[in-house]
Amino acid sequence: MGGWAIAVHGGAGVDPNLPTHRQEEAKQLLARCLNLGISALRTSLSAVDVVELVVRELETDPLFNSGRGSALTENGTVEMEASIMDGPKRRCGAVSGISTVKNPVSLARLVMEKSPHSYLAFSGAEEFARKQGVELVDNEYFITEDNKGMLKLAKEANSIVNLVSIITLTSKDVGTMVRDIYEFDYRIPILGTCSAGAGAIESALQMNGLPISIYAPETVGCVVVDSQGRCAAATSTGGLMNKMMGRIGDSPLIGAGTYACDLCGVSCTGEGEAIIRGTLAREVAAVMEYKGLGLQDAVDFVVKERLDEGKAGIIAVSNKGEVACGFNTTGMFRGSATEDGYMEVGIWDQD
Amino acid sequence: MGGWAIAVHGGAGVDPNLPTHRQEEAKQLLARCLNLGISALRSSLSAIDVVELVVRELETDPLFNSGRGSALTENGTVEMEASIMDGPKRRCGAVSGISTVKNPVSLARLVMEKSPHSYLAFSGAEEFARKQGVEMVDNEYFITKDNKGMLKLAKEANSIVFDYRIPILGTCSAGAGAIESALQMNGLPIIIYAPETVGCVVVDSQGRCAAATSTGGLMNKMMGRIGDSPLIGAGTYACDLCGVSCTGEGEAIIRGTLAREVAAVMEYKGLGLQDAVDFVVKERLDEGKAGIIAVSNKGEVACGFNTTGMFRGCASEDGYMEVGIWDQD
Numbered sequence: 063m064g065g066w067a068i069a070v071h072g073g074a075g076v077d078p079n080l081p082t083h084r085q086e087e088a089k090q091l092l093a094r095c096l097n098l099g100i101s102a103l104r105t106s107l108s109a110v111d112v113v114e115l116v117v118r119e120l121e122t123d124p125l126f127n128s129g130r131g132s133a134l135t136e137n138g139t140v141e142m143e144a145s146i147m148d149g150p151k152r153r154c155g156a157v158s159g160i161s162t163v164k165n166p167v168s169l170a171r172l173v174m175e176k177s178p179h180s181y182l183a184f185s186g187a188e189e190f191a192r193k194q195g196v197e198l199v200d201n202e203y204f205i206t207e208d209n210k211g212m213l214k215l216a217k218e219a220n221s222i223v224n225l226v227s228i229i230t231l232t233s234k235d236v237g238t239m240v241r242d243i244y245e246f247d248y249r250i251p252i253l254g255t256c257s258a259g260a261g262a263i264e265s266a267l268q269m270n271g272l273p274i275s276i277y278a279p280e281t282v283g284c285v286v287v288d289s290q291g292r293c294a295a296a297t298s299t300g301g302l303m304n305k306m307m308g309r310i311g312d313s314p315l316i317g318a319g320t321y322a323c324d325l326c327g328v329s330c331t332g333e334g335e336a337i338i339r340g341t342l343a344r345e346v347a348a349v350m351e352y353k354g355l356g357l358q359d360a361v362d363f364v365v366k367e368r369l370d371e372g373k374a375g376i377i378a379v380s381n382k383g384e385v386a387c388g389f390n391t392t393g394m395f396r397g398s399a400t401e402d403g404y405m406e407v408g409i410w411d412q413d
Numbered sequence: 414m415g416g417w418a419i420a421v422h423g424g425a426g427v428d429p430n431l432p433t434h435r436q437e438e439a440k441q442l443l444a445r446c447l448n449l450g451i452s453a454l455r456s457s458l459s460a461i462d463v464v465e466l467v468v469r470e471l472e473t474d475p476l477f478n479s480g481r482g483s484a485l486t487e488n489g490t491v492e493m494e495a496s497i498m499d500g501p502k503r504r505c506g507a508v509s510g511i512s513t514v515k516n517p518v519s520l521a522r523l524v525m526e527k528s529p530h531s532y533l534a535f536s537g538a539e540e541f542a543r544k545q546g547v548e549m550v551d552n553e554y555f556i557t558k559d560n561k562g563m564l565k566l567a568k569e570a571n572s573i574v575f576d577y578r579i580p581i582l583g584t585c586s587a588g589a590g591a592i593e594s595a596l597q598m599n600g601l602p603i604i605i606y607a608p609e610t611v612g613c614v615v616v617d618s619q620g621r622c623a624a625a626t627s628t629g630g631l632m633n634k635m636m637g638r639i640g641d642s643p644l645i646g647a648g649t650y651a652c653d654l655c656g657v658s659c660t661g662e663g664e665a666i667i668r669g670t671l672a673r674e675v676a677a678v679m680e681y682k683g684l685g686l687q688d689a690v691d692f693v694v695k696e697r698l699d700e701g702k703a704g705i706i707a708v709s710n711k712g713e714v715a716c717g718f719n720t721t722g723m724f725r726g727c728a729s730e731d732g733y734m735e736v737g738i739w740d741q742d
Contacts, residue, residue: 151699152668158639159535178600179631179638180664184510184535186637271529302530308537309530310509317646317670335531339503341646344670345677352681370502 073279132300336372424608483629665701
């Protein structure tokens with residue numbers, strides 16, 4: 063073993079009905095980011111530089127839920143957050159409530175390296191960004207048409223899901239309601255039959271209280287071990303669709319969404335509350351340290367034991383050049399590669 | 414063993430020259446809060462209710478750095494944060510950037526119980542507070558004269574050490590001694606550094622653990638700075654096994670995931686509570702300075718710190734009660 067390794071993710075919890083062309087788009091973006099990271103690793107960039115570089119690319123591309131293309135708050139705005147951690151010495155930086163900084167992960171890095179603190183948020187963070195001269199844009203820059211549509215659906219889903227749970231409707235009623243509500247939703251085929259309508263509601267996978275067809279996987283992340291065995295991790299997100307203003311999720315929280323130490327680098331994604339109460343990212347490292355588990359066993363153990371009813375996914379690398387991932391969700395956008403030539407991009411369990 | 418246990422803290426890292434009357438004031442407040450918690454435990458209040466109750470008391474009293482009496486930001490305002498965690502099911506709630514809510518720990522509890530999220534901050538948190546009808550006050554309510562003075566000193570300390578607590582220097586050797594022996598925490602001389610938090614951990618008579626931590630944060634901090642106190646796994650943690658609250662250098666506590674670590678070494682290494690606290694203080698802090706209080710589901714209580722002093726008090730159902738500041742207390 064040994065050598066470098068890299069993994070990226072674009073969120074856990076994927077609509078099983080995601081149209082094929084969107085799956086392809088996602089896989090192409092993941093592959094492009096992997097390759098970006100691989101090139102950087104081949105030029106001996108350090109792990110923390112590589113994770114920042116790759117997450118910047120994921121933020122800039124509007125496809126996943128970070129930077130441009132972030133999920134929207136209940137008010138239709140974007141509030142982003144990110145964290146980064148450097149394994150050697152466990153240095154870390156994080157930001158929350160970012161609304162005008164083009165690349166939140168880079169601001170998190172500046173917090174780590176240029177401020178006396180570890181975590182800055184909201185207007186204080188924006189002020190720091192201004193003083194640091196980072197690239198600032200209007201909040202509109204981050205908002206996409208896709209996500210405006212999704213916000214609308216999410217708001218309607220809160221009423222329809224509540225309604226269905228308290229009223230017994232005939233299949234026909236449900237089918238009609240669903241068709242009317244989902245007139246604008248490219249992710250659910252227009253429902254022509256009652257049974258399909260009822261089926262759509264009954265089989266509605268949920269994450270974070272939203273039907274899976276509307277739920278936007280919450281984050282992007284990257285973990286890297288470089289050829290010197292240094293691990294790093296970074297995670298970035300727009301957060302939960304239709305979230306309350308001021309809501310902070312797991313992505314900026316060290317030990318929850320992101321963790322790196324001498325042994326490994328970890329980034330998590332999924333239901334924020336489950337990741338926070340499970341201190342998921344730290345847990346992978348802790349079971350390696352305290353139980354002597356190897357990387358994949360540690361990831362599997364944590365997914366199995368620390369989530370209770372929660373849904374999440376994890377990517378991780380070890381200082382030995384290994385890469386691993388695990389998830390208990392329906393799908394996770396991910397890619398991994400190692401110096402020995404292994405490379406894989408996938409979405410589903412069986413990928 | 415078994416039975417209830419409770420510990421409180423008012424921060425780690427204490428000026429060794431703290432005047433005696435201030436030490437007495439602190440010990441009286443710690444004792445009063447312990448007794449408040451003990452009465453509540455005797456009336457069978459649950460652990461989560463007790464930690465909230467006790468931390469509210471610590472926030473309301475201006476002595477320590479939380480609620481009224483919070484440290485000030487670089488702009489002279491107060492931005493508070495808090496977190497609370499309920500061991501059974503590991504439910505949690507946290508808030509940051511609070512400037513008009515009288516008791517941040519209670520807002521953190523509302524986030525846990527009345528919002529779909531775990532952590533709310535700044536104006537979004539204040540808006541939630543308003544909708545929940547919690548008690549709101551002006552930011553000035555939280556600001557004390559003491560802390561205005563400390564802020565001034567902290568700003569000056571960034572260039573030169575000037576502090577009214579050091580006797581006017583008449584001899585060079587005393588002067589040199591004062592500078593050389595300047596303990597530092599979080600980059601500030603210890604004479605100016607305001608210990609950062611208050612906290613409470615409880616196990617009730619049903620063996621349920623809970624923890625809560627609250628703070629105004631670091632004196633002269635940047636606006637928007639978040640420390641370890643609202644971060645689950647760093648400043649606060651509770652699970653089936655134990656409840657933990659930490660205080661000290663925020664960065665060290667965050668990168669060390671200190672509160673979670675105590676529980677993790679109990680779970681994964683089979684250490685008992687005090688051994689776990691000692692292990693974490695020794696192994697997880699590197700050059701960092703911090704203190705920990707913890708209780709276990711077996712009714713034990715423990716604390717540990719590598720700082721010069723930690724304002725603390727502990728009690729357990731078997732009649733043990735102790736309030737202290739220094740190592741040898």
